[in-house]
Amino acid sequence: MSKDFFSKEEFQERWKKVRSSMKKFNIDLLMVISPTNINYLIGTPAKGYQEFEVLFFSIDSDPSVMFTRRSEVEMMHDYSLADEVYGWGGQESEDPIEALNKLMIEKKFLNKRIGIEVPYYYLHPFEYKKITEMLGPAIVHDSTDLIGEIKLLKSEAELNYVRKASDIADKSFIAGLNKIESGITEREVSAAIHYEMFTNGGDIPSSPMNFLTGNRSMYAHGEPSDRKLQIGDFMHLQFGSHYRRYCCTIGRNICLGTPSSRMQEIFNITKEAGDACIAEMGPGKQVRTAHNAAVSIIKSAGMDKYRLHMTGYAVGIAFPPTWVEPLIVDGSSNRTFESGMVIAVEPPIFSYDDKIGVRLIDNVIITSDGVEVLSKTSRELHII
Secondary structure, three states, X not given: OOHHHOOHHHHHHHHHHHHHXXXXXXXXXXXXXXXXHHHHHHOOOOOHHHOOOEEEEEOOOOOOEEEEEHHHHHHHHHHOOOOEEEEEOOOOOOOHHHHHHHHHHHOOOOOOOXXXXXXXXXXXXXXXXHHHHHHHHHEEEEOOOHHHHHHOOOOHHHHHXXXXXXXXXXXXXXXHHHHOOOOOEHHHHHHHHHHHHHHOOOOOOOOOOXXXXXXXXXXXXXXXXOOEOOOOOEEEXXXXXXXXXXXXXXXXXXXXXXXXXXXXXXXXXHHHHHHHHHHOOOOOOEHHHHHHHHHHHHHHOOOHHHOOOOOEEEEEEEEOOEEEEEEEEXXXXXXXXXXXXXXXXXXXEEEOOOOEEEOOEEEEEEOOOOEEEOOOOOOOOEEX
């Protein structure tokens, strides 16, 4: 996400919200490590997340300081709103945490009250151990979800990028659907979808496509393989389309030839569960109520043991390896839906007994008076 994808005023509004949350937790300095959150604050597409990096964001109007690997410094200067950028490593190896310590001493950061993110995928446990030993009592708050909570409520500009991602997803799905015929491989269908995504302005996916056919459809997750499609195959296909790093996911089900009665039955139950979930979504409505509506349909059909996946989750800015934001649609949630959230709805059924898996996924925007279902692609079983 480039600094030019949004107005300076929108970035300033984000800074205001983050600083308000920092004040609530008595934080002077926020160490931002998640690439989605770094991009939310300063706007850059750099791939620095592959190695250790951190953005120092102050409660005051002090300069924002980006610390990243040396090879990313120039891009950070040109494409981000970071006031200062420092690099580690480069021509020779260097311990990034030792370099971080030197920078924090130089900037007099060690005497501040620090909130630090501990994201699932972007901070090695050994690095975290070194950092906590280095900072000691200066760490006053686990800020892993501080920005994530703010990002759940998206601006109209952000939502327009999500809508564009959905449009790309629809076009890409149709391209894949048109490619399906007996004898073609899963990989070839995937290639057609990715070609359409990229030619329509999409970004690299933040998570691999799930495309499973025939008996493989009973598995929840699996990348496209060299398996050749056959008449009678049931399929589930899921992928995320990204526009300016904003993600929209889609999941649809396909049958090559006439589906069996069991295929159609399991599909119908899954679709009814998704419909029931969406019907219970809207501003002020309980998240767990939507989840329970979907679960009730699946349980009533006697298929609860095949409900092997969450009912839904929030999506937004996404970098590999995931597109999930910190809101999960499940029975333990005490949250309510709020206007501006984008939620992926996907209560699937994976039946090992039947060797059939159904995954029907739609993203919805929570609006001021209900929901906006993003995908325009039919939610019915696609029969070829």
